[in-house]
Amino acid sequence: METQNIFVFLAISMMTMCFGWGMRGSAIGGEKGAMLPGAIMGIMCVWYTGSELLMENVFLFAAACALGYFYGGMEPYGSTMGLVLDHDSPRYNPSLGYLALAFKGSIWSGLGSAFLGISFSAMSGVVYKWYDFVIFFALVPLVQEIGYRIFNTPYDPEHGKMPKVGFSKDSREEWGRNLVIVAGLLVMMAIRGDIFGIIMWIGGALAGSIGWIVAITFYDKQMYPLKNGKRLFGKLDEKNVIDGWKIMEYVQGCFNGLGIAVAFVVGWPLAAKNLEHAESVGELWYMIPQKVDTVLSWVFCALIILTIFLFIIPYRRNGNKITRAFGEVDMNIVEVLERPCYMVGPLCLVMLGSTTMASIICCFTMYYVIAQHDGLERYWDFKNIKLIRIILILIGAAILIGQIFRGYTLWETWIFYCVGYNLFDAMFFWRPQRVKENWEKSKKLANGQSKGRRIARFLELFNGDITVLPFFYVLMAAMLVFGYYNFR
Secondary structure, rough: OOOOHHHHHHHHHHHHHHHHHHHHHHHHHHHHOOOOHHHHHHHHHHHHHHHHHHHHHHHHHHHHHHHHHHHHHHHHHHHHHHHHHHOOOOOOOOOHHHHHHHHHHHHHHEEEEHHHHHHHHHOOOOOHHHHHHHHHHHHHHHHHHHHHHOOOOOHHHHHHHOOOOOOOOOOOOOOHHHHHHHHHHHHHHHHHHHHHHHHHHHHHHHHHHHHHHHHHHHHHHHHOOOOOOOOOHHEEEEOOOOHHHHHHHHHHHHHHHHHHHHHHHHHHHHHHHOOOHHHOOOOOOOOHHHHHHHHHHHHHHEEEEEHHHHHOOEEEEOEEEEEEEOOOEEHHHHHHHHHHHHHHHHHHHOOOHHHHHHHOOOOOOHHHHHHHHHHHHHOOOOOOOHHHHHHHHHHHHHHHHHHHHHOOHHHHHHHHHHHHHHHHHHHHHHHHHHHHHHHHHHHHOOOOOHHHHHHHHHHOOOOOOOHHHHHHHHHHHHHHHHHHOOOO
């Protein structure tokens, strides 16, 4: 197997992860939003190998990394960032903040990268046994709960009861759940001698850790005047059209892409050696009977749809609850129920070689997670929210039908990642009501000045979006050109 150019791989990985991580913060957020950069990174690593066999099964590795990144998204970090950013707060403690963010970043990116590495080792058929994954994922819910109990309890801020080790004043932290998963993965990799997987974990962990430190430093410098009294971006900062939060995400994405790509380049000779037999017979490891695979994959697909519909169907917001005809459902409980449907069952099937589950995750599920966000969390107070939901559900139904009867190619999926997510984001930020309101405000602010001045005022009223969105469009165009020549 002749690999692609290393420097092109590193550069494109940084660019695509910059897009994926930035889009995660704009379009979705949370656990499900992290699936986009994960899927993109999985695709990039397969492309680098130059293997036709791996490219034919690219969704296996994309899904493994996407679901691996899902884990880290459970951990809230906004309050932790405040330790660095809230200069006037009694909690201001940059040393602790940097340490905490580096710690959380290493867990998050390390998990995504580790699962990606393990997927390559697993598909070789010579490193792991089928029962390794069955036992591991069967224990995940229990082990995660134990980790949470040990590291993140007690949690009762109203009565002053908080964990001994914590990085937030009163926010619930869950890093204990993922810390024990990292430990479990390292033990499993060590037992099976998966050096490639360990190298991938190291690369991802370092990238996540260093990336957070650099990113939060950049954001901190952008938020406050420099020692000379000037702003980092000068007049653009004064006009409030630079979004420091997005720059922070872009920086994180670049570091994640670079770190994982470097680890992959370093470890690839080991993975390639493991895959020699699979390459010679033209078939990857596949440990599930076809009928069982099909049934289980669509069962988990149905469960994912069910969790999504708990959000999309019409409801009345009532604090942290949704009210429907059959009573109230606590949103926190719904989130907990979501996790096994994404993190445990589907990822176990993917590690066992389920191309069906992998394709569902990378194509249909990646549509519905963003439809869920836009169909509820963004537009929940819109007058025509019911119509929006109906449209999104119908589009999802059409995509599901296509998934069942024909599936989707990598090029089609890549187009959706690049254009579809951008389209969802642009439709919200350029929604007619917002455009109308900003145009009316610009008229008052321009106060009889030239039309050009009014347009400038109009654009400035979009704040950071006016610089964020064009940057996304540039990345999108570059990614489409790359995909056109490599994935068609």
